[in-house]
Amino acid sequence: xxxxxxxxxxxxxxxxxxxxxxxxxxxxxxxxxxxxxxxxxxxxxxxxxxxxxxxxxxxxxxxxxxxxxxxxxxxxxxxxxxxxxxxxxxxxxxxxxxxxxxxxxxxxxxxxxxxxxxxxxxxxxxxxxxxxxxxxxxxxxxxxxxxxxxxxxxxxxxxxxxxxxxxxxxxxxxxxxxxxxxxxxxxxxxxxxxxxxxxxxxxxxxxxxxxxxxxxxxxxxxxxxxxxxxxxxxxxxxxxxxxxxxxxxxxxxxxxxxxxxxxxxxxxxxxxxxxxxxxxxxxxxxxxxxxxxxxxxxxxxxxxxxxxxxxxxxxxxxxxxxxxxxxxxxxxxxxxxxxxxxxxxxxx
Amino acid sequence: xxxxxxxxxxxxxxxxxxxxxxxxxxxxxxxxxxxxxxxxxxxxxxxxxxxxxxxxxxxxxxxxxxxxxxxxxxxxxxxxxxxxxxxxxxxxxxxxxxxxxxxxxxxxxxxxxxxxxxxxxxxxxxxxxxxxxxxxxxxxxxxxxxxxxxxxxxxxxxxxxxxxxxxxxxxxxxxxxxxxxxxxxxxxxxxxxxxxxxxxxxxxxxxxxxxxxxxxxxxxxxxxxxxxxxxxxxxxxxxxxxxxxxxxxxxxxxxxxxxxxxxxxxxxxx
Numbered sequence: 267x268x269x270x271x272x273x274x275x276x277x278x279x280x281x282x283x284x285x286x287x288x289x290x291x292x293x294x295x296x297x298x299x300x301x302x303x304x305x306x307x308x309x310x311x312x313x314x315x316x317x318x319x320x321x322x323x324x325x326x327x328x329x330x331x332x333x334x335x336x337x338x339x340x341x342x343x344x345x346x347x348x349x350x351x352x353x354x355x356x357x358x359x360x361x362x363x364x365x366x367x368x369x370x371x372x373x374x375x376x377x378x379x380x381x382x383x384x385x386x387x388x389x390x391x392x393x394x395x396x397x398x399x400x401x402x403x404x405x406x407x408x409x410x411x412x413x414x415x416x417x418x419x420x421x422x423x424x425x426x427x428x429x430x431x432x433x434x435x436x437x438x439x440x441x442x443x444x445x446x447x448x449x450x451x452x453x454x455x456x457x458x459x460x461x462x463x464x465x466x467x468x469x470x471x472x473x474x475x476x477x478x479x480x481x482x483x484x485x486x487x488x489x490x491x492x493x494x495x496x497x498x499x500x501x502x503x504x505x506x507x508x509x510x511x512x513x514x515x516x517x518x519x520x521x522x523x524x525x526x527x528x529x530x531x532x533x534x535x536x537x538x539x540x541x542x543x544x545x546x547x548x549x550x551x552x553x554x555x556x557x558x559x560x561x562x563x564x565x566x567x568x569x570x571x572x573x574x575x576x577x578x579x580x581x582x583x584x585x586x587x588x589x590x591x592x593x594x595x596x597x598x599x600x601x602x603x604x605x606x607x608x609x610x611x612x613x614x
Numbered sequence: 615x616x617x618x619x620x621x622x623x624x625x626x627x628x629x630x631x632x633x634x635x636x637x638x639x640x641x642x643x644x645x646x647x648x649x650x651x652x653x654x655x656x657x658x659x660x661x662x663x664x665x666x667x668x669x670x671x672x673x674x675x676x677x678x679x680x681x682x683x684x685x686x687x688x689x690x691x692x693x694x695x696x697x698x699x700x701x702x703x704x705x706x707x708x709x710x711x712x713x714x715x716x717x718x719x720x721x722x723x724x725x726x727x728x729x730x731x732x733x734x735x736x737x738x739x740x741x742x743x744x745x746x747x748x749x750x751x752x753x754x755x756x757x758x759x760x761x762x763x764x765x766x767x768x769x770x771x772x773x774x775x776x777x778x779x780x781x782x783x784x785x786x787x788x789x790x791x792x793x794x795x796x797x798x799x800x801x802x803x804x805x806x807x808x809x810x811x812x813x814x815x816x817x818x819x820x821x822x823x824x825x826x827x828x829x830x831x832x833x834x835x836x837x838x839x840x841x842x843x844x845x846x847x848x849x850x851x852x853x854x855x856x857x858x859x860x861x862x863x864x865x866x867x868x869x870x871x872x873x874x875x876x877x878x879x880x881x882x883x884x
Contacts, residue, residue, distance in 0.1 A: 337848070426726070431831040472748045473831025487727045606846055613660045613834050 293534040294323035298335075299351040300521075301328030304555060308351075311550035316541045322534055332356060336526060340365040345526040348535040349542075351392050354593040357524035361388030362597070367525040367532065374540040380561055383590055389522035390543050391560030393551060394580035396518050396588060397435035400484060400499040400511035401491040411491055413515050414443035418462070420469050425490030427466070428483050431473035433608040434596065435517040436463070438589055439493060442515050448589035456604045460611055473612065484509050496579050497556040516588040518579055520560060552578050634861070641855040651855035661839065661856070665863075668836045671754060671825075672818040676765075678758045679814050680807065683765035687806075690766075691773040698770075705766045713760055717827045720756040721747060724828075748830025756824045761817055765810040772806025773799075805875050812871050816864050836860050 297313065299305045305328050317324045329335055332352040339345040340360075350356075360366035366388045371378040377390040384391040399417055401410050402425075411423045417439070429436055437459040438451055444462045446455070471489055474480045480494040485502045499511045523542060525535045541547065548559035549569035558580030559565070565575055565582060575581045579588070595601050641651050655661045690701040708716065723729045724747035731743040746752055776799060784794035822837040829835075834842075836856060843853040 333848070334844070471745075471830065475826065475831065479827075482721075486725060488725050609834075609842060609846070610658070610660045612831065613663050 292321065292323050293531065294325060295348040295529075295531045295534045295538050296325045296327060296346060297349045297351070297538070298327045298329060298332060298347050300330055300332075304557070307551060307554035307557075311554050312542055312547045315547055315550070316538060316544075320534075320537055320541055322538065324538070333360075336360055336365055340527050343528070345528055346530065347526050348529040348531050349523055349525055349538055351521050351523055354386070354389060354391065354520050354522040355597050357389035357522045358386055358593050359597045360524065361386070365527050367527050367529065369525070369539075370536070373536050374543075376540050376543045376545070376561065379563065380543070384520075384560065384562065386522075386594070389524040390539065391520045392523045392543065393560045394518055394520045394558035394578075396496045396513065396516040396579035397430070397439070397493055398496050398499065398511040398513060398516040398579075399439075399491065400494045400509060402484065402487060402489075403508040403510050404487065405490040410510065410512075412512050414439045415445075417491060417493075418443040418466050420466075423491070426471040426488070427469055428472040428474055428480065428489040428492035429466075429470055430480070430493055431475045431612065433605050435493065435519065435591065437604060438517045438591070439515070440466075442589070448515060448587075451589055452592040452595045453598075453600060454595065454604065456600065456607065459604075460607065463611065500556045500577070513579065513584045514587050516579065516584075517591055518585060518588045519591045520593075522560070637850070637854040638858050640849075640851045641858050642851075644849060644851045648851075651851050652859075654852070655855050655859055660834075664834050664836050664839050665859075667750075667834065668819055671750065671757070671821075671833075671835065672815050674754050675757045675761060675818045676811050676815045678754070679762050679765040680811060682758070683762055683769055683810065684807070687766050687769035687773055690770050702766075702770065705763050708759070709763060713823050714827075716760060717756050717824050720752065720759070720824075720828060724752050724755070747828050748832075750829065750833050752828040752830075753825045753833050756828050757818055757821055760824065761814045764813040764817060768809040768813060769803065769806040772803050772809065776802045808871065808875055812867065816867060819860060819864060 299308060305326070309326070313324050313326070316322075327347065332350050333356050335347075336350065336352075336356065339347060357366055361368065368387050369377070369389070371385075374390070377385055380390060399411060399414065403410070405425050406423070411417055411419075416423055417427065429439075437454055437456065440459040440462040441451055441455060442448060443466075444458060472479075472483055472492075474483060474492070477495055477498050480492060481498045481502050483489045483492060484494065484499065485505065485507045494511070496511060496513075496516070499509060503509050523539050525532065525539065529535050543561045545559075545561050545563040545567050546569060548561040549564035549567040551557060551559055551564075552570055552574060556577070558578040559570075560580075562580065562582065562585075564570065570578070576584070578584065596605070642648060686701065686705065690698040690705075693701070721728070725731070726743040726745075728746070730746060731740075734740045735743065746755075780798050780802070781794050784798050785791070789797065820837050821835060822841070825833045825835045826838060837860075840853045840856050840860075843856060844850065846852070
């Protein structure tokens with residue numbers, strides 16, 4: 267009895283050791299994104315094909331806001347994550363604060379081939395979304411608002427409005443409403459933007475805080491027009507609500523891939539990062555979710571059909587109508603000051 | 615006795631005293647001793663505005679909860695046992711639903727295309743939908759709903775201990791029912807009123823979900839400042855300074871209340 271039990275335990279232990287060695291032999295990394303439908307889409311489009319091609323194991327984790335975890339993990343000296351998909355600003359800020367590895371682009375040819383605006387010394391763009399002007403087609407069956415100047419024009423376009431309770435993209439929209447060209451926004455004229463925002467403030471019904479909330483406002487007809495993320499609007503439209511949006515003067519935003527300083531599997535992480543922005547993998551992403559590829563070369567692969575491409579925020583013709591958010595400006599001292607000023611603007 | 619309570623004391627020490635202490639320490643120490651976080655809280659006027667708004671909302675919620683809760687507790691106290699159990703179950707029942715779900719339910723009721731506005735428009739009482747939510751009003755309504763049990767239960771517990779024959783004595787001396795209520799019952803129920811009001815007021819000071827979901831972005835209560843400061847300053851100290859000031863306000867309130875009634879009456883039922 268005791269013998270068999272010991273024997274069984276020994277077998278189990280041996281098995282466990284054998285299994286552990288087998289897993290160790292294959293290279294592995296831990297990749298972190300934001301979870302939900304978005305991470306599932308990536309798994310099918312990018313992560314599984316990458317793991318197969320490189321012969322590595324990709325362990326996944328997800329977190330809505332990676333920034334505090336990046337800080338504590340690197341701060342502890344023993345990070346457990348390798349590669350993070352996070353809003354580009356986090357990569358830049360983390361790079362400046364020594365929390366993110368500087369990238370050697372000679373080892374990342376796919377990244378090196380991307381336009382400079384799409385990468386930084388610490389990160390490469392991974393996917394694009396856009397803060398767009400969306401509206402109810404019930405309220406505006408024709409002559410819908412088509413620019414931020416229209417959004418600000420409460421006489422010509424009466425109706426209830428919502429904006430995001432955050433300065434990102436909102437200050438850019440205010441400046442475009444005031445006549446600044448989408449490609450001449452940075453450095454932002456913060457005073458001018460807040461002055462323009464004061465103008466529209468009395469007409470804003472809701473300052474939304476989450477993407478789900480913005481979708482609910484549009485879906486329930488609680489507002490007639492709002493700034494929202496393109497994926498949220500198209501999801502609401504797919505559900506049958508009569509809503510639409512324009513890419514005109516949208517603010518193109520991205521998440522990027524970056525590697526934690528002192529990542530446990532640094533070499534594999536670099537290999538992974540290069541493969542993850544490969545144009546073909548990238549082109550697969552929009553087949554599964556309404557986000558645009560981070561690598562513009564994805565549009566030259568013929569994987570994305572032209573009619574699908576036309577719906578995506580980073581498709582070249584759509585991108586040309588929009589402003590590309592400068593994360594470098596937002597993580598600069600002026601950008602951080604503007605972010606703090608937002609709080610007092612809201613509470614006045 | 616000490617041996618018996620020591621596990622509980624250890625749990626309190628580990629789960630409350632240590633984290634709160636750590637939080638307070640963060641607010642004054644970041645690469646050296648600093649009062650910067652407190653300077654900000656006491657000099658920038660957005661903090662004052664948030665604290666003032668939070669106290670106003672808490673006061674409104676407390677008064678409304680008292681006006682709504684007192685009759686319920688009174689009724690539960692004066693009907694036969696079976697009925698009072700039913701009434702109290704109805705009071706406690708919403709506890710089993712998440713606060714988040716209840717907040718969203720209020721959104722569905724109060725918004726422009728919500729049940730109430732649709733109904734009023736159907737009746738032709740209003741021509742334009744009323745702004746019932748995405749403001750302080752909607753926040754107060756939902757918060758009252760969520761905190762009401764904390765008012766009713768202490769009131770009921772206090773009323774239970776008021777001897778019924780006192781009322782009969784009042785009546786036998788010729789006082790009308792309303793006079794007996796005003797002169798005998800109401801004064802005897804006051805400790806319950808104070809207990810319920812303290813509970814509701816203090817809990818409301820830290821509310822987060824209802825102002826966040828129903829406040830339309832303008833109703834910035836102190837708890838929201840805490841979360842916003844973590845995002846803005848990327849260190850816990852900036853947020854914990856706000857939390858410490860709020861905690862001290864709560865302790866001050868308990869201290870003042872304790873001058874009037876014993877604290878076990880507020881926290882337990884004696």
